[in-house]
Amino acid sequence: MSLLKLEDITMWFGGVAALKNFNLELTPGEIVGLIGPNGAGKTTVFNIITGVYKPSRGQVFFKDQEITGMRPDLITKAGIARTFQNIRLFKGLSVLENVLIANHLHLKANYLTAILKLPGYWKEERMMREKSLALLERVGLADQRDELASALPYGLQRRLEIARALATNPQLLLLDEPAAGMNPKEADDLTEFIKEIQQEFDLTIFLIEHHMDVVLNISQRIFVLDYGMTIAKGKPEEVQNNPRVIEAYLGVDENVED
Amino acid sequence: MAAQKNNYRILTIVSLLLLLVFIGFAENHLDLYIVRILNVCAIYAILGMSMNLINGFTGLFSLGHAGFMAVGAYTTALLTIPPAIKAQIFYLAPLIKPLDQMNLPFPVALFVGGLLAAVVGGLIAAPTLRLKGDYLAIATLGFAEIIRVVFTNTQTITNGALGLKGIPALTNLWWSFGAAAFTLVVLLSLINSSYGRALKAIREDEIAAESMGIHLAKHKTLSFVIGAFFAGIGGGLLGNLLGTIDPKMFSFTFTFNILLIIVLGGMGSFSGSIISAFIVTIANEYLRFLDESIKVGMRSVVFSALLMFVVLFYRHGLMGANEFSWERLFGNKVYQKTLGRWTKRPRKGGYAG
Numbered sequence A: 001m002s003l004l005k006l007e008d009i010t011m012w013f014g015g016v017a018a019l020k021n022f023n024l025e026l027t028p029g030e031i032v033g034l035i036g037p038n039g040a041g042k043t044t045v046f047n048i049i050t051g052v053y054k055p056s057r058g059q060v061f062f063k064d065q066e067i068t069g070m071r072p073d074l075i076t077k078a079g080i081a082r083t084f085q086n087i088r089l090f091k092g093l094s095v096l097e098n099v100l101i102a103n104h105l106h107l108k109a110n111y112l113t114a115i116l117k118l119p120g121y122w123k124e125e126r127m128m129r130e131k132s133l134a135l136l137e138r139v140g141l142a143d144q145r146d147e148l149a150s151a152l153p154y155g156l157q158r159r160l161e162i163a164r165a166l167a168t169n170p171q172l173l174l175l176d177e178p179a180a181g182m183n184p185k186e187a188d189d190l191t192e193f194i195k196e197i198q199q200e201f202d203l204t205i206f207l208i209e210h211h212m213d214v215v216l217n218i219s220q221r222i223f224v225l226d227y228g229m230t231i232a233k234g235k236p237e238e239v240q241n242n243p244r245v246i247e248a249y250l251g252v253d254e255n256v257e258d
Numbered sequence B: 001m002a003a004q005k006n007n008y009r010i011l012t013i014v015s016l017l018l019l020l021v022f023i024g025f026a027e028n029h030l031d032l033y034i035v036r037i038l039n040v041c042a043i044y045a046i047l048g049m050s051m052n053l054i055n056g057f058t059g060l061f062s063l064g065h066a067g068f069m070a071v072g073a074y075t076t077a078l079l080t081i082p083p084a085i086k087a088q089i090f091y092l093a094p095l096i097k098p099l100d101q102m103n104l105p106f107p108v109a110l111f112v113g114g115l116l117a118a119v120v121g122g123l124i125a126a127p128t129l130r131l132k133g134d135y136l137a138i139a140t141l142g143f144a145e146i147i148r149v150v151f152t153n154t155q156t157i158t159n160g161a162l163g164l165k166g167i168p169a170l171t172n173l174w175w176s177f178g179a180a181a182f183t184l185v186v187l188l189s190l191i192n193s194s195y196g197r198a199l200k201a202i203r204e205d206e207i208a209a210e211s212m213g214i215h216l217a218k219h220k221t222l223s224f225v226i227g228a229f230f231a232g233i234g235g236g237l238l239g240n241l242l243g244t245i246d247p248k249m250f251s252f253t254f255t256f257n258i259l260l261i262i263v264l265g266g267m268g269s270f271s272g273s274i275i276s277a278f279i280v281t282i283a284n285e286y287l288r289f290l291d292e293s294i295k296v297g298m299r300s301v302v303f304s305a306l307l308m309f310v311v312l313f314y315r316h317g318l319m320g321a322n323e324f325s326w327e328r329l330f331g332n333k334v335y336q337k338t339l340g341r342w343t344k345r346p347r348k349g350g351y352a353g
Helices: A042-049 A072-078 A095-106 A111-116 A119-139 A154-167 A184-200 A212-218 A236-241 A243-257 B002-029 B032-057 B065-080 B083-089 B106-128 B133-153 B173-191 B194-204 B206-211 B216-242 B252-265 B270-286 B288-293 B298-313 B326-331 B333-343
Strands: A004-013 A016-026 A031-035 A057-062 A080-082 A172-176 A204-208 A221-226 A229-234
Touching (some): A031 A184, A042 A204, A072 A080, A095 A119, A095 A154, A111 B173, A119 A154, A154 A172, A154 A184, A184 A204, A184 A212, A212 A236, A229 A236, B002 B032, B002 B173, B032 B065, B032 B216, B065 B106, B065 B133, B106 B173, B173 B194, B194 B206, B252 B298, B288 B298
Parallel strands (some): A031 A204, A080 A172, A172 A204
16 A cells, blocks of 8 residues: 555746656555655655645655645644644744644634633643653753753754654655764764654654665665655665766766875 | 732732822822823823723834724713713704714713724724735824715714814723723733734744744734724713814824824833833823923924934833833842832842842
């Protein structure tokens, strides 16, 4: 059974095809990488999966249900969570609030019950808090729970963004360049962290990453995009040695200069 | 700590009792002019808080508040003016049935006014939800103007440009302060709930909020509807305080005054809106001499300049996004210094919490 399936996706922006005939199938429990030079269409893939864009052509299926162009919040509810390339935390709110907000989609109490603070609402609020605190504890942000999200150091902001995505109870987690701007040590820690949460939360992970060490280490399969076309896919070692990838992504010029 | 918390609780209760005593005293013994200003203060506090919910907490730059107020003011007035007086006011064209015979108790009329304003808020929210920033401001401003123009032309309901006169003076300090307290309690409860957090998330980052599963349209509408409800109640109280209303009253200038209040008080702070409502209303009276001695409209110049100053140099306003609390007040550095000077003891942060 496939968890996520993209069939023949094409996305036009004006006269430019950001993505051409893109196909993808993820099976539950995998970690799959998506790489490619800048502007190759990687984030476009994420935006199509999460409903930010409706593809010009093609279909998206999640657990065999079509979700093409569905409202983003409904897609999140269905079980797909994401992080963003340029961190999008709720900067003016506390670390705890950031995670609590991601619990809101599971709230059953309506707004009147919430305003009147009826027992039903209290129960849910308490559960949300317990769950959020446990999650913060797990990702190592419990001590900073009352700090503003914007006050966290960069690496922890990345971590909080992942924690926030986890709070929505996803089955599929999309990570958009989680190691961007990290030094090798931080990137290593992150790799371990991603592997751990993948096991603990029983996730399927699809990630975009420029850090080669991270992608090659973490992914079971890798897709390579260039100018909206899939130029290679397969196991890390296969992709690594694929001449088209080396040419398009790792760069021929650099090798010549060396 | 626990003892201190208890002290603060006692302090809160004492302050509330003092407020009640003050209202009782003011209502019966103070000059009518002062009572009227106090009423206006409380009403502006309601209007400020309700606008702050939409603009400050949800981050939707809406300029339609005067429209919501107009709906509330007209509804409450029409439901409270005695039938005999209605017949006198509507001399150009009679008031339509069954409004001409309707006469409801003040609180019920206020509530209906709030509900109708909420409906209008929902109607405005629906088509403008996709808009952001300046575009939303322009669209909501347009809607408020449409309401005003409609009210000018529906002679048989609103009495057109003549406006409504002889509205019974039912608003007193109990009603205005009571409604303000009710507004504060409801809005604080909303904002401290999961729904309130969702609204703040929309303000912080709409795209992230949506990808966290927050239904943007639903929550923005919620904010508009609740904000409009309290704006309607504020409008109703105002109409029954002034005794006359006409469409011109609810022009953009009115929205601007409330915008000034929430910016000065702090976008995202209800207590800031209350404090600033009192400051602006009272200052407005003190500065009356400017209009009389220099030129009519001088006060607006002062307030506009103040708004510019706040936006340029003091963007957080009086309270920023914080609410009033005794801890904050007593933990304040200025207060600590004054305290130290008065008691002539070196302060050791005993009150710092």
